[in-house]
Amino acid sequence: MSMHPDDKALLGALRRGDADAFATLVDRHSSAMIRVAMAYVPTRATAEEAVQETWIAVMRGIDGFEGRSSLKTWIFRILANVAMRAGPRERRSVPFSALAAQDAGEPAVDPDRFLPADDERFGGHWLVMPTAWPTPEEGLLAGEVRNVITTAITGLPAAQRTVIALRDVEGWSSEEVCEALEISAGNQRILLHRARNRVRQAIEDYYGAVFEIDYDAVTAQLADDTAREETDLK
């Protein structure tokens, strides 16, 4: 694998001892690094220390970096190892994929929102369906709903929170997230799906944007339509 052109220039500057280049790297990645570290350790202070320790390891290791992964992936792998060791004793050396497995199996949407699968005509269809949000023109982050979203993300299980923060808040690609966290693409999508759904649910609750379908009325309407068609055919 050839080295990414951005990495090549940056790496050259770092190896020459260019402190500005190092500052650029620190400023570019530290926010996301704190998010990742928080997946492994219980407190913000421990996460910050893990990031600090990672930067020290990066400056010591930079001459030996061979470019088999991107510089970014390499940095986040170091961070994962540092943060794992800094985590609670019982979770030490638990990789991210194991954290991710802890919240498997939860449906994206409350099953009570749908008719039971064995309903003769409408099994598995919406009973309480979502309706459009009165989103402010400037977008979801402009109004009060911003706090609702922030609270929802803060309350997510660690693995979901980390994935949605990297993908949607930091704007990483799915490949970057998979590489940095060493999870499969499928696993990444499951975590992202659950996380986005919890946020969607929180916004829906805030707006009260649901509509309960009256299936008796729907059935009556369909019966009417059928009767009319039959009359028309005669």
Added chain:
Amino acid sequence: MTSHAEELSCVELVELVTDYLEGALPDAQARRLEHHLDTCPGCTEYLTQLRTVAGSLRGLTEESFPEEMRDGVIADFGDSRNG
């Protein structure tokens, strides 16, 4: 909104939406999903909302690395390289 065995129901569709948005659904499955959306306002709204969530969070929060730690590691870098 009738349910044939080969057609997706809403409860099945909602689990596939992120895979769909990520381009990870096999073609046939994506077509089934789109076919369902053609006639289902609830799932269409649901898809719109997940897409809105996905596209709205950029820059929501920033986790700042404490200034003194930042300056400390940068100073250490200078020392380790030039000292």
